[in-house]
Amino acid sequence: xxxxxxxxxxxxxxxxxxxxxxxxxxxxxxxxxxxxxxxxxxxxxxxxxxxxxxxxxxxxxxxxxxxxxxxxxxxxxxxxxxxxxxxxxxxxxxxxxxxxxxxxxxxxxxxxxxxxxxxxxxxxxxxxxxxxxxxxxxxxxxxxxxxxxxxxxxxxxxxxxxxxxxxxxxxxxxxxxxxxxxxxxxxxxxxxxxxxxxxxxxxxxxxxxxxxxxxxxxxxxxxxxxxxxxxxxxxxxxxxxxxx
Amino acid sequence: xxxxxxxxxxxxxxxxxxxxxxxxxxxxxxxxxxxxxxxxxxxxxxxxxxxxxxxxxxxxxxxxxxxxxxxxxxxxxxxxxxxxxxxxxxxxxxxxxxxxxxxxxxxxxxxxxxxxxxxxxxxxxxxxxxxxxxxxxxxxxxxxxxxxxxxxxxxxxxxxxxxxxxxxxxxxxxxxxxxxxxxxxxxxxxxxxxxxxxxxxxxxxxxxxxxxxxxxxxxxxxxxxxxxxxxxxxxxxxxxxxxxxxxxxxxxxxxxxxxxxxxx
Numbered sequence: 001x002x003x004x005x006x007x008x009x010x011x012x013x014x015x016x017x018x019x020x021x022x023x024x025x026x027x028x029x030x031x032x033x034x035x036x037x038x039x040x041x042x043x044x045x046x047x048x049x050x051x052x053x054x055x056x057x058x059x060x061x062x063x064x065x066x067x068x069x070x071x072x073x074x075x076x077x078x079x080x081x082x083x084x085x086x087x088x089x090x091x092x093x094x095x096x097x098x099x100x101x102x103x104x105x106x107x108x109x110x111x112x113x114x115x116x117x118x119x120x121x122x123x124x125x126x127x128x129x130x131x132x133x134x135x136x137x138x139x140x141x142x143x144x145x146x147x148x149x150x151x152x153x154x155x156x157x158x159x160x161x162x163x164x165x166x167x168x169x170x171x172x173x174x175x176x177x178x179x180x181x182x183x184x185x186x187x188x189x190x191x192x193x194x195x196x197x198x199x200x201x202x203x204x205x206x207x208x209x210x211x212x213x214x215x216x217x218x219x220x221x222x223x224x225x226x227x228x229x230x231x232x233x234x235x236x237x238x239x240x241x242x243x244x
Numbered sequence: 245x246x247x248x249x250x251x252x253x254x255x256x257x258x259x260x261x262x263x264x265x266x267x268x269x270x271x272x273x274x275x276x277x278x279x280x281x282x283x284x285x286x287x288x289x290x291x292x293x294x295x296x297x298x299x300x301x302x303x304x305x306x307x308x309x310x311x312x313x314x315x316x317x318x319x320x321x322x323x324x325x326x327x328x329x330x331x332x333x334x335x336x337x338x339x340x341x342x343x344x345x346x347x348x349x350x351x352x353x354x355x356x357x358x359x360x361x362x363x364x365x366x367x368x369x370x371x372x373x374x375x376x377x378x379x380x381x382x383x384x385x386x387x388x389x390x391x392x393x394x395x396x397x398x399x400x401x402x403x404x405x406x407x408x409x410x411x412x413x414x415x416x417x418x419x420x421x422x423x424x425x426x427x428x429x430x431x432x433x434x435x436x437x438x439x440x441x442x443x444x445x446x447x448x449x450x451x452x453x454x455x456x457x458x459x460x461x462x463x464x465x466x467x468x469x470x471x472x473x474x475x476x477x478x479x480x481x482x483x484x485x486x487x488x489x490x491x492x493x494x495x496x497x498x499x500x501x502x503x504x505x506x507x508x
Contacts, residue, residue, distance in 0.1 A: 006420065014428040020436055020448070024293065024300070027445045033296035157271045161278045168285035174292050183288075 008093065012100035015052050018045040019108065021173050034178045036206070041175070042115040043204035046108055047127075048172055051199045053101045054094050055135040059086045060159040063146040076236065083143050083232075090139065119203060126210065127203035133217040134195045138166075140224040141191070147228070150235035165190075171197025175206075191220045253350060254358060261328075261360045275364035283316055283371055286438055301442030308440060310379045310466045314399065315438045316372030318406055318461065322434075324365030326407060329357050330414040331427070337417045340505045353496050357411065376469075385469060398465040398478060401485035405461055406434075408488035411496065418499040437462040460484055 022045035025031050031041045063086065066072050075082035109116050119127065145162065148155040167173065169183075169192035176187060176197040187193055194217045201208035265272075290312065294305045303311075333356050336342040345352050385391070413426050420426075433456055441449055441463040453459040460481050467473035 010426050010429050014432045017432050017435055020444070023445055023448055024439060024443050028293070028297060028300050028443055030293055030297060030300075152270065154268055154271050157274045157278070161274055161281070164278060164281040164285055167282075168289060173289055178292055178295075180292070180295065 008096055009100050012053060012097055012104060015049060015056070016104065018048045018052070018172055021045060025174075030178075034175070036175070036177070039115045040204065040206055042108075042112050043117060044175055044200055044206055046105060046115070047200035047204040048196050049104070050101060050203070051131050051134065051196050052172060053097055054131050055138055055195065055199075057090060057135065057138040057142045059083070059090065059139060059142045060146045060156050062086055062089070063143075064149050064154070064156050067149045072239070076239070081232070086143075087139065090135075094135075117205065119205060123202065123205070126214070127199055130194075130199040130202055130214060130217060133214070133221065134199055137191050137217060137220050137224065138195060140221065140228050144224065144228050144231055147231040147235045150238045165192060166195060169193065170195040171200060175201070177206075188216075191216075194220065250350075250354060257359050258361060262363060265361070265363055272364045272367075276367045279316075279320070279364070279368040279371055283312070283375070286312055286315075301440045301444070303440040303442070306379065306382050307466070307470055309375065310383070310469045311440055311462050312438060313372050313375035313379055314402075314462045314465050314469075316375060317369050317399070318372075318402060318437070320365045320368030320370075320372055321403060322365070322406060322410070323368060324362050325358065326410045327365075328360040328362045330410050332356065332360060333414040334417045337503070342503065343505050346500070346503075352500070353411075353493065357407070379469070383470065385471070391468070391471070394473075394478060395465060395468045398468050398473075398481055401481045402461040402465055404485040405457055405488050408485075408492040409434075409456070411492045415492070415496050415499045418503050434458060434461075440466070457484055457488075 022042055025041055025045075026038050031038065036044070063072075063082075066075070072082065075085065141162065142159060145155050145159050148158060152158075169176075169187060169190070171193060176184065176193045179187065194213060198208060198213040198217070200206075202210060202213070287309070290305065290308055293300050294308075298304065300308060333342075336345060336356065342352075342356075345355050348355060379385075380387070409430060410427070413430050416426065433452075436444075436452060437458050441452065441459040444452070449459070464473060464477055464481050468478065
């Protein structure tokens with residue numbers, strides 16, 4: 001992983017959209033209407049950046065490539081679900097990404113010195129747990145989509161479709177608090193706000209329902225995991241190795 | 245340059261890549277839904293910005309929609325032509341198949357920039373056009389000849405700038421081999437094009453007009469739509485576009501000198 005330092009640095013930079021959004025929010029004083037101060041909003045977006053960095057998942061793309069290349073066949077013989085392999089890859093890359101994310105945070109604090117804060121240890125631990133849970137939810141969703149490769153070969157377009165609601169509803173571009181009432185009323189039942197909005201609010205110290213959020217995350221994992229197992233066992237039955 | 249030969253070759257490109265893309269018909273439908281949802285999503289985001297404010301960076305909601313329309317068209321063009329081809333460059337260089345391209349009796353930039361086409365991007369372009377037509381109605385823009393020609397000029401300049409940016413990044417593959425993530429960086433910067441330039445702080449505005457000219461790509465054509473654009477801005481865009489095109493061409497020829505096939 002360390003071989004690809006430049007790549008990982010670029011990957012970290014490509015996640016800076018939340019900062020551009022922050023710029024729009026504060027530069028136009030949009031946050032006054034949702035009762036969040038400039039400082040809290042900038043912390044929110046910084047945390048959203050961090051949560052995104054450590055919960056981003058690309059298993060569909062890896063699996064699709066491996067499946068098209070016929071690399072899945074040897075994996076299937078091994079006595080371990082191949083998704084563990086991808087899971088370990090994701091974790092390894094997240095660890096290597098940590099220093100780059102810290103550098104970006106450092107620059108962020110240079111430009112916004114007033115938003116420096118140190119979350120207390122308990123909150124920090126909870127935030128790490130909820131970020132990991134968010135990562136698990138996304139990993140499960142994408143693995144389910146990846147299993148569709150057994151049927152359609154090009155599952156990545158379905159992933160791109162699912163990415164749109166994730167992008168707009170997860171709180172990466174705007175905090176969910178600012179959404180109009182008719183969206184908020186049903187949004188908290190979907191997994192989306194728990195992917196970025198909830199962990200970011202938790203870490204940045206904005207108001208949020210901690211136990212409710214964590215239990216919703218766990219609930220979604222319990223819902224998605226059996227679905228993944230089901231689709232995986234159906235898919236492997238259907239699997240015909242490429243080129244055989 | 246033999247124009248007729250190039251047109252003939254391009255027709256063949258169109259034919260082969262359309263045929264291969266149409267193999268995945270459900271994909272095209274999924275892509276269409278994706279394009280519609282992403283347009284709805286960005287209008288939703290815009291409406292959040294405007295829910296308690298009449299103006300963002302001096303733009304009304306109806307005016308900001310024009311930027312969305314132009315962005316959608318340009319994004320469609322990126323998805324139709326730039327993205328499938330330029331990701332191919334990365335593959336050519338990594339696997340050493342660029343050799344075969346260079347050996348062909350045809351301009352290499354032409355070949356690698358236009359070889360493939362992704363038809364699902366067309367739908368996005370059409371969506372963008374419909375949105376623009378709607379914007380023309382709600383903003384009561386008069387369709388005069390000068391307006392049409394100016395907007396055509398600025399949008400084609402935007403396309404040139406966009407192409408050059410993509411081509412630049414892909415060309416750097418010759419040195420760095422894997423630039424997949426560099427295109428992601430460009431993509432996330434281009435995302436800024438969805439919003440009026442004036443809604444950003446001064447330092448970002450400077451960054452996005454001088455270092456990466458995203459400002460030129462969507463804001464100036466939208467200003468033309470509203471009849472706000474001064475002549476010098478349009479001229480500047482033409483100059484920027486031609487400078488970008490020429491340098492990207494020079495850069496490609498320069499980079500080719502450093503190309504040392506894979507595994508040799």
